[in-house]
Amino acid sequence: MAELFDDIFKESKIFLKREVLSPHYIPHxxxxxDKQxxxxxxxxxxxxxxxxxxxxxxxxxxxxGKTSCIKSVIDKIKSLPISKAKISYINCRVYNSRYRILHKIVSDYLPLYAKRGYGIVDIYERVISWIEEDGKILVVVLDEIDAVKDLDDLVYTLTRANSDIKAGGIAIVGISNKVSFKxxxxxxxxxxxxxxxxxxxPYNSNELSQIIKERVAEGFRKEVVDPAAINLAAALAAKDSGDARLALKIITKAGELSDERGLTAVTVNEVTEAAKFAEEEIAYEVINTLPEHQxxxxxxxALLSVQGSRYKRLSESGEMxxxxxxIYEKYVSVSNSLQKEAKSSRWYRKFISDLDMQGIIISYESGKGIRGHTKxxxxxxxxxxxxxxxxxxxAKEATA
Ligand SMILES: Nc1ncnc2c1ncn2[C@@H]1O[C@H](COP(=O)(O)OP(=O)(O)OP(=O)(O)O)[C@@H](O)[C@H]1O
Ligand SMILES: [Mg+2]
Incomplete structure (x- = not known):
């Protein structure tokens, strides 16, 4: 059965360093x-x-590039010989409540204390006294801050802390890709x-080309990627969103297609095919990290589209x-069946325009017709x- 593992040891004709293309890699x-x-x-x-x-x-x-930039600045600060600042970088998708965030801060800096499982008041007071010991400045970086469930409480606690603290203080850096969450x-x-x-x-097509080119030079073998393939990946990502993650995902997926097929080059053909996969994959990630009601x-x-409902055919395109x-009615019934309280139709309209802005749905205002104005x-x-x-x-959330 040794041949089962042959592929693992066979050198890729396409990739040189796969890790450079991972979404977690922070480019040098x-x-x-620069300006940001x-x-x-x-x-x-x-x-x-x-x-x-x-x-x-x-x-x-x-x-x-928000996360990459902030992490890179934090790394530079950590390498400084002296600094009064203590930085806690927190991914709020993972630490999504005031308690979890305060707990993460003590885990970063007072790990022995954090292990003891104190309640929120004790943890808060411990953080304050730790700051006061020598007048530290705690910088709390809240990435994907829109994911925090009790954000008002969190912000209130962190800012009010400044009036409790006799020496030192707390500063907040919030990061989000959802402007409307405010x-x-x-x-x-x-x-x-x-x-x-x-x-x-968002990056334009030229910028994305250079971003891809630089990463290709590190992660792919020399000269396997056709420059036209890079430009196409950049153009597709620029047209869609100006998202560097998408651009890099397209070129990586294109490389994988070439690799699987035993090709020795990555051309516009693989990129065209890869773009379809990459966009969908990213869309599912985005959808699954949306706020609950969205x-x-x-x-x-999705249910209505699959199960069938009343449709309107748009004459120019023939699309349904x-x-x-x-949709609102279906959303209310889905919420009820999951024992969640549906939001009002005013919220619903706001959510619909958010989803539209994020490119998850496509919507049209219908002209005046049988049902008056409708979307x-x-x-x-x-x-x-x-x-x-x-x-x-x-299902995962239900068992969590
Ligand atoms: N200016 C850049 N140069 C090189 N690579 C970049 C640049 N900007 C973004 N990237 C790459 O694109 C990907 C996405 O970047 P990043 O995670 O920083 O975006 P973000 O703004 O935090 O996105 P989100 O809002 O989804 O969290 C990463 O793989 C990162 O390495
Ligand atoms: Mg980010």
Whole structure:
């Protein structure tokens, strides 16, 4: 049976270093982001000197380099010989409540204490006394901050702490790709968070070409990737979203296709094929990390599309669209069956426009017709696959 494992040891004709293409890899050189890195560093500078400084809110669409930039600035700070700042980087998808976040902070810096399983008040007081010991500045970096369930409480606790602390302080850096999440915040938390804002814009096709080129030079064998393939991957990702993660995923997937087929080059053919896979894969990831009710709405649309409902055919394209009102009804019934309270139709309309902005659905305002003004909606990805992927996540959550 030795031949079973032959493939593992066979050298790839395409890839040189696979790890360079992993989504967790932080490139040494972040192109086109000097200005943003400098801005982040500028906001962090007072805390390095032991001054409280300002909070910062970083926003921009998915794959625009927010996480990479902040991590790279943190690494640079950690390599400084002296600094008063203690930085806790927190991925709020994983640590998604005030308790979990405070617990993560003590785990980072007081691991022995964290193990003892204290309640939130004790943990809070321990953090404060640890800060006061020598006037530290704790910088709490909350990546994907929109995922925090009790964000108002968290922001209130962290800011109020500053009036309890006699020496030192806490500064917050919030990061999000959902600009509209701020609308659900209490105005008090909001004014704390968006003290200073820093925007990351989507990359254009030229920028993506260079980002891909640099990564290809590190991760692929010399000269296997056709320059036209790189430009096409960049153009497709730019057209779609300006998302560097998507661009890199396309070229990686294209490389895998060539590898599987025993080819010695990556051309526009593989890229065209890979783009379809990559976009879908990313869409499922995005959908499964949506806030609960937005995800339930997508689920309702997928169910209606699969099971059938009333449709309107758009004459120019022949494509079938669902009626917004039907989707709302389905969403309410899905919520009920999962014992969740459905949001009002006002929220529903807001969520629909968020989903539209994120490219998960495509919607049209219908003209005046039999049913008056209504929105016509369809999914931007295959409904059957979306249904499957959401059901998997729901099942996982139910057993968690
Ligand atoms: N300027 C850049 N140069 C090189 N690689 C980049 C650059 N910007 C982004 N990338 C790469 O693109 C991918 C996505 O970047 P990153 O995770 O930083 O995006 P993000 O803005 O945090 O996205 P999200 O909102 O989805 O969290 C990573 O693999 C990263 O290495
Ligand atoms: Mg990120």
């Amino acid at each position: 050189n972040l192109l086109f982001r 890195m400098q801005e982040i560093a500028k906001y962090m500078t007072p805390s390095l000197k032991g001054e409280r400084g300002h909070n910062l809110f970083v926003y921009g669409k998915a794959g625009t 609308e659900v915040l209490d105005p008090r938390s909001l004014s704390t968070l968006d003290e200073n804002e820093l925007a990351f814009s 995800r339930l709405i997508v689920y309702a649309i 669209y669902l009626f917004s009102g039907d 016509l909606i369809k999914l931007a990805y295959p409904p059957e696959k979306i249904r499957e992927s959401i059901e998997k996540t729901l």
